[in-house]
Amino acid sequence: MSDTINISRRFFLKAGSAAAVVMATGGVRMLAYAKEDNTEVFAGWVEVTPDNKVHILFPSTEMGQGSNTALPQILADELNADWDQVEIKQLNKDDRRFGNPAFGNILYTAGSSGVYAYFTILREAGAHLRDMMRQRVADEWSVNFNSVIAENNYIKHSSSGRQMSFGKAISLPDFSTTALRSPVVLKEKSDYTLIGKSIPRRDIPDKATGRAMFAIDVRVPDMLYASVIRSPVEGETVESLNDEKARGARDVVDVITLPDGVAVIAKTMHASFVGRFSLEVTWTETSKYRKYSSESTIAEYRQIARSEEAGAEWRAVGDVKSALKNADATLDAMYTSDYAYHAQLEPMACVASVDDDGKGAEIWAGTQTQSWTTHTAKEVLGTTEDRIKLNMMQMGGGFGRRTELMQNYVRDVLLCSKAVKKPVKVVWLRPDDLKHGAFRPAAAQYMQAGFNSDNAMTAFYHRVATPSVIAYFNPIRWGQVKPNDVVSMRGAENKFYDFDNFTAEHVITERHARILPWRGIGAAYTSFAAEAFIDEVAAKSGVSPYDLRMKLLRNNPRGTHLLKKVSEMANKVPLKEGRGRGIAFAGYGDTQSAGIVEISVNESAGTIKVHHVWIAVDAGKIISPDNAHNQIEGGVLWGVSASLYERITITNGLVDQENYFNYPILRHDMAPKIEVYIAKNDFKPKQVGEAGNPMVAPAISNALFNITGRRIRHLPFTSDNVKKALS
Amino acid sequence: MISFKINGKTIETDADPDTLLLVYLREIAGLTGTKYGCGAAMCGACMVHLDGQPMFSCQLSISAVQGRNIKTIEGMSENGEHPLQKAWVEEQVPQCGYCQSGQIMRAAALLESNPSPTEEEIKSWMNTNLCRCSTYNRIVKAVQRASREMSS
Numbered sequence: 001m002s003d004t005i006n007i008s009r010r011f012f013l014k015a016g017s018a019a020a021v022v023m024a025t026g027g028v029r030m031l032a033y034a035k036e037d038n039t040e041v042f043a044g045w046v047e048v049t050p051d052n053k054v055h056i057l058f059p060s061t062e063m064g065q066g067s068n069t070a071l072p073q074i075l076a077d078e079l080n081a082d083w084d085q086v087e088i089k090q091l092n093k094d095d096r097r098f099g100n101p102a103f104g105n106i107l108y109t110a111g112s113s114g115v116y117a118y119f120t121i122l123r124e125a126g127a128h129l130r131d132m133m134r135q136r137v138a139d140e141w142s143v144n145f146n147s148v149i150a151e152n153n154y155i156k157h158s159s160s161g162r163q164m165s166f167g168k169a170i171s172l173p174d175f176s177t178t179a180l181r182s183p184v185v186l187k188e189k190s191d192y193t194l195i196g197k198s199i200p201r202r203d204i205p206d207k208a209t210g211r212a213m214f215a216i217d218v219r220v221p222d223m224l225y226a227s228v229i230r231s232p233v234e235g236e237t238v239e240s241l242n243d244e245k246a247r248g249a250r251d252v253v254d255v256i257t258l259p260d261g262v263a264v265i266a267k268t269m270h271a272s273f274v275g276r277f278s279l280e281v282t283w284t285e286t287s288k289y290r291k292y293s294s295e296s297t298i299a300e301y302r303q304i305a306r307s308e309e310a311g312a313e314w315r316a317v318g319d320v321k322s323a324l325k326n327a328d329a330t331l332d333a334m335y336t337s338d339y340a341y342h343a344q345l346e347p348m349a350c351v352a353s354v355d356d357d358g359k360g361a362e363i364w365a366g367t368q369t370q371s372w373t374t375h376t377a378k379e380v381l382g383t384t385e386d387r388i389k390l391n392m393m394q395m396g397g398g399f400g401r402r403t404e405l406m407q408n409y410v411r412d413v414l415l416c417s418k419a420v421k422k423p424v425k426v427v428w429l430r431p432d433d434l435k436h437g438a439f440r441p442a443a444a445q446y447m448q449a450g451f452n453s454d455n456a457m458t459a460f461y462h463r464v465a466t467p468s469v470i471a472y473f474n475p476i477r478w479g480q481v482k483p484n485d486v487v488s489m490r491g492a493e494n495k496f497y498d499f500d501n502f503t504a505e506h507v508i509t510e511r512h513a514r515i516l517p518w519r520g521i522g523a524a525y526t527s528f529a530a531e532a533f534i535d536e537v538a539a540k541s542g543v544s545p546y547d548l549r550m551k552l553l554r555n556n557p558r559g560t561h562l563l564k565k566v567s568e569m570a571n572k573v574p575l576k577e578g579r580g581r582g583i584a585f586a587g588y589g590d591t592q593s594a595g596i597v598e599i600s601v602n603e604s605a606g607t608i609k610v611h612h613v614w615i616a617v618d619a620g621k622i623i624s625p626d627n628a629h630n631q632i633e634g635g636v637l638w639g640v641s642a643s644l645y646e647r648i649t650i651t652n653g654l655v656d657q658e659n660y661f662n663y664p665i666l667r668h669d670m671a672p673k674i675e676v677y678i679a680k681n682d683f684k685p686k687q688v689g690e691a692g693n694p695m696v697a698p699a700i701s702n703a704l705f706n707i708t709g710r711r712i713r714h715l716p717f718t719s720d721n722v723k724k725a726l727s
Numbered sequence: 728m729i730s731f732k733i734n735g736k737t738i739e740t741d742a743d744p745d746t747l748l749l750v751y752l753r754e755i756a757g758l759t760g761t762k763y764g765c766g767a768a769m770c771g772a773c774m775v776h777l778d779g780q781p782m783f784s785c786q787l788s789i790s791a792v793q794g795r796n797i798k799t800i801e802g803m804s805e806n807g808e809h810p811l812q813k814a815w816v817e818e819q820v821p822q823c824g825y826c827q828s829g830q831i832m833r834a835a836a837l838l839e840s841n842p843s844p845t846e847e848e849i850k851s852w853m854n855t856n857l858c859r860c861s862t863y864n865r866i867v868k869a870v871q872r873a874s875r876e877m878s879s
Contacts (some may be wrong), residue, residue, distance in 0.1 A: 064823030207824030210760015396825025
């Protein structure tokens, strides 16, 4: 791919005329239009105003990952903007011109994709506007285009010392019809001024004062509050309702039956709770999901994983079946994992104000997608996009929870507001959020390896039995990608290693619970099975886990570098008595991560403590190193939490857990020391946000083996599971 | 009528006496820096100071705080000048940020009683407060930084 963009024709036109196009790498894209006042808009991505401010559009949504700063930083670099004059504007529309190329231009913030997917587009936008200003000012001064530069919000002519602010440049007559006479050239990597710098995040000061506004914080005039009791099992509806007490309660305005719940709407939040808890509801109790319990589900998935049932091929190299048949020896193992909950600290919450005609609404929501929140509103109100006004709020954690095509927390508030013709806020209580959550799917993974007469591995076969997450949470997307489910399968491709014969396949099982993407998606469990099994293979081959991985990485210098590096980091710290270490090599998408953990185990209590984690990550060019560091640390600790504690169990369709007391997550005192190494290079930027967690579970299980000689093959490693593994 | 002080200002309210202090602060007083996370004293997002002591505001009704002094994150400083708030920015602690008001309120109570806590003391004191983004290690660094600044 060339860094030069070919301009097909003059690309910057006055408002009212057709929007211009540029030929960019990969095709034609709408890029530019101009507004009628003296404000120039380049592709809508960036706007310079006469007061010399630069306004950069943020197309994703912010849930803690920091792309609210990192994405504008990329554009500002190419524009040579003065960062202090940059203002960041949230995109509050389902405007596919700004969509995420990693997801077919849907406005969708997931998969750690923001930086890598928007990297080139943002640079192109910044470079175009930069060169337009250079050209127009060069013409004004009657000097050569190449003799003027853009620097810190000024166009400068060095030989004469003249300079003009961006704000003045765009105010020059006929600026918007300035014709570029040479192709726009993106900066050399050595000329980056902002990319690669740890610029403080823009959202952080307000997060230290309590001023940061989340959807749950929104208050609008005349707003009412709704509290919703939901059907206990998916697919059930209200059979009978006695709402007499609720209707008689102080400040209660109305009681409304929803598709799968009942809402009490009141003037105060307190009254909505009082009313909600006074409802007497019976449910249809006819859902097929009442047949399912997590334990029997996992047992069923195990059977399917081990069966002959054909799976959808996810990735294959060589001929794994023949290699297994011809092997001198084989090894197999079954790995299983429970459902897991997002446990984001801000429960589902939304505010909406539906117009009196019921066909339009203003919505304040924290979701990972402008597109699907708009879709939800259109479906619920039976309306068109122009009647929906979104306010995309930052989220108190996303982690995949806020990605669905149909968002029932948005749906409910719209239905309530429509009914009472007033703005309404809905807040899910924590038990609602947990019991009506949608989870990382349960999975069973059957692993097989073949060996030659020297006990060297010749085949690696990975069968993942789990439902399709995409088929459930986004049927439209499933229609496009079936049978390839990246959410269920990520990690199983195992593409960093060089196998002679390898197959990973997805045996798509029946869904028994609500499921959603969850931090790390498939890699949160596929990397556990793959990397714990690699240690089993190493033992069978009689080589060290480190040496086997080095051999598998022999054609992957970037991976080899990470494994060496992480090993050096850990070797500097003497291993303490009574502790053990485990290694794993995983990553996320194109990002590679090598990790080592140090743990101790209390064998009689069945408890594991993680003391120290070393991680080496190669995510290509890093936009904001400090934020990347924070994300990787967060990912590692997410992995520790998931490994040690996190388990949703379901009994006859009902989720057993209800709050943090029976769905514990990692707390301060159990957070290990973490040392992070991030490779410095100029390769294309790749995923950061989910690169930390996939390697943690296998590294812990491998460490447990190194201490006790016993394998643990079920995630999470709660005390009952650890005791079972050790007995 | 129930009367109490929020951030030094006297409040008189005829709200239902059973209203949770957390709900009162957020939805009636408009002080949304204090967050709802679990309603079960398990997460600490709702942490405020009650007569100087850290408290889960989800566990108190307004009738229980009659005549008492409440301090919320909004009462920590005019504009984020408290050493802990400055340290939170310096160390770039927050990710999603939702738990951080509670973390700061919890840490402030620690530094008032123990101006130079050890790392272990910080971790054990802060154990009441969950951070799902897992900014735990940076929180420790920020508390240490604020402690140094406050004692110098």
